[in-house]
Amino acid sequence: MKNGASKQITDQTRDSAFLEDVRKTVAGKKILNCIQCGVCAGSCHARFAMDCSPMQIIKMIHLGLKNDVLASSTIWICASCYTCTSRCPQGIDIPLLMSSLKNMAIENKVPAKIPTKPKFHKTFTEIVGKYGRMHEPQLQVALMNKKSPKELFKNARLGMKLWRKGKVKISPSRVNKKSDLEAIFQNALKKEEQK
């Protein structure tokens, strides 16, 4: 859906619970304050790669267009740079909103326009669960497109260069108190499911 809400909106395309679900999130509390001024859209450095602007996403939430919002590329492209939020006259935390929308897309199993993104979030979280810290090489390898010889070659070349520069830490750095991690991950993820 290039250019946002240009299609005809029918009762079938709307999900009346969606707006309320979004408003339950921390960033969603303020979204009814949006005045559609477009400062976020004009400020966004990644807008060129998005199908809808952040302003359009907010309007689409108001209209209950759940499927269109969760299937947009916008929610995945947002790099959380916070330019929009520092300029938003209504103080809406748009990157945090995008983060919550990603969470909803993952939970609702909506196919992501940027296919590697859900895997990025999952793998990142799993690595942090394992060590308590990020281990960069594991994340890089997990996300590589192993079916493309060109990409494999390119990544191997960059990996070698970084290795020579002493920028690759082979053995992951770990948190010593593993029981802390286990308790946090178990409790946080369990409570997430009960939500």
Add this chain to the structure above:
Amino acid sequence: MKYAYFPGCSLESSAKEYEMSFKAVNKVLGIEAVEISDWNCCGSIDAVHAYSPKLSLSLSARNFALAETMNADIVALCSACFFTLSRANKMLREDSKLKGTVDKIINDAGLKFTGEAKVRHYLDVLVNDIGLEKIAQNVKVPLKGLKIVAYYGCLLVRPPQIRSFDDPEHPVSMDKIVEALGAESLDYSDRTRCCGASLVLTDEIVMLEMTKDLLLSAKNIGADCIVTPCPMCHFNLDAKQKDIESHFDLKIDIPILYITQLMGIAFGVDPKELGLNRNVVPVNKVLEKLKTPVQVAPKA
């Protein structure tokens, strides 16, 4: 002054030279930065947050709990960690229901936090606690003749609602350090534009496009090098510069230094201690421009 130092994951690997030069600068300026014992991932701005917001906040909270026993301000070097910890701190202080949920999650691990520890970025400490005068007093090799772009990146001074030590649209604190070291800081239009951050892993072409613009506008105003205080920006500008050149068929060739590396050079610290041989785009041509040229031995 004592600080509770939060390194963040990249400082242990891809941004090792940032930590090395940070320690060297601390030695010169007498800054006591004690690493938070057994710290964990900051919680991430978005990577863990999109997967589970409560998990992300709980990870931040464990770091707060560990740091609070130190009775010192938390100081982060990575802009993304700084931002994530600041945001979590604010969210948990302002939303008692949310704090209650996170308390329950971490209490099982025997952890408690109040949210009283202040989260700060190292640049803030340098400019506001140490001061430009002291920085200038320690210069042994004035960086005369160097034209430098200070690139702040997006998260360091944003958004103003969270905590800001500088102007969110046109920050100047790093420019002032550059000038205190004797170099010329250039008026740079893209100082807070986003580099594309973690899109490097998931949507590389978009990131290449975003970082290309930053590099080209620096080149356009005749920068000898770019300095940054963020490991993520550094990775995209430095390690990915060759990929940008080949993807867009361009010649850029601008060295990217951490602000602490530049300070170390001006303080006369041995380049080996600053990890100058770890930067992907060679920094030699910056050093050769100095009146007292500094030699970097190639990494074996």
